[in-house]
Amino acid sequence: MISLIMKKDLSSFFKSPLAYVLAGFFSLITGWIFFNLLVTFVENTQQLPGQYRGQLDFVNHVVVKLFGNINFLLLFICPIVTMRTFSEEKKESTLDLYFTAPVKDYQLVLGKYFASVLMVFFLLTTTFIFPIILWSIKVSDFSFVFSGYIGLFLNSMCYVAVGVFASSLTQNQIVAALISFVVIMGLWMISWGVQISTNYFYVQFFKYMTVVNHFEMFVKGMVGLSDLVYYASFIFLGLFLTKKVIEARNW
């Protein structure tokens, strides 16, 4: 049942022009960023005296920055992808189709969630061209790229959970997108809390609560159990709240 609902949502996503417009913009912007990072790196390298040229860290200057930028773009992409999930169906009263069929609420929420996750994954796959380019210019260390992608995928799964929840709250797609944008933005801003306090407990707390911090761990290749627990509980909470909203049938 979950896969049936997921396939249905995916198929309507790929039928809509939104999918291709988003993919186009996303790959254009990420491509431009990647190009600039490479150019800047090459310029910086050439400015160094000869004996230091090989020592400029490619991973930190290109790979980490690239993933950071893509992650920033997800802040806009995920709300747009998820804004339709529930709000449009509420508006068109198509949710009745599921409510009157032998479908459990959690199946509906999961089906729609995974559909949105796959849509964002699809957009992310357009960036796979970058590792291929890196490979062709003989960059040898791909572990960072690999863990960076895992971080991106997990991050987008969190953002989508927020987006799906926001979409379940309203019949208006724009409002849904704004809510999820503000919430995800808020999660980023928690990380600034780290700078306003010297209290060890607060610093650790804020660090743990922010998505960015966990994502950085992935990009740096330092994946810990606590990061995975963070992502899993984040996603679970988002979907749990969505299910509660759907259960209430409050519209």
Add this chain to the structure above:
Amino acid sequence: MDSIIIDSITKVFGSRKVVDDLSFTVKKGSIHGFLGPNGAGKTTTMKMIAGVIPPSSGNIYINGNNVQENLLKIKSTLGVLLESPPLYKDMEVREYLKFVCKLHSVEKDKMEPYLDYAIKKLDLTSVENRLIGNLSKGYKQRVGVAQAIVFQPEIVILDEPTVGLDPNSVIEMRELIKELAQDHTVLLSSHLLHEVGLICDEVTIIKDGVLQASGDMASISKKVKEKEAILAKVQSWQSSLESELKKIEGVQKIEVEEFQDFYKLKIQTNNSKDIRNQISSFLVYHQLGLIEFTQEELDLEKIFLEVTGGHE
């Protein structure tokens, strides 16, 4: 046997009681009309029967099973079309109906015959490969009904299926609902009272969430028939004639209304026998200038106003 038993259900939204201690039954194989003015709680009741929302108190039984306790099992025996058809505009008709079949876990080998049946029954063959978003309102409504019957449910619940249709489509829809009753039990809500009178075997009338009347059409009509009267327009009238007219056996009450150039008589009879002949003869004999003479027939519309007590 009763297909649906509504056992004193109440639904409260916040502080507003939308449905109040409502009970009625729907006989198996019947077409049951569910009537009420706008905002009477019809849609809410239908949603509760369909298991979309739970009642605040009371129980609903479908084929003897409590809806809330056997939600998934019951949903597969119910075909539901709520107020607005739940249609995906970016899907083709056949593709959409197939999706509905899958949602109801129809077995693979039964799927195609079921689809053919629904498409044929709703006369959708010419549009089966068209996008739902491009269809006319009448066709959309038909697709809505098709999704309610495509998986061959035992009971079909239709909420205002004729709303927004042109007169021709309304007639077609009426025929269709009659046909559906051959294989399904149909619960149908409508504000088109005339409609319900034409196709329903039983009827339930609610107002402000409270039951007003429920039973087969004949018994409800009979109840109201006692209130039927003979209407006559005469050009002259004297009040002394009133007592003479009352001497005719069966005449119970006479109401006279005076207009500029005629009088309107409303003669209430006890309906034990037809006394129209005696009354008309009386009026002619006294040379009152009889210009109009009719038996007032309460159609469903008047029954409706009668039991809901107003002109909503």
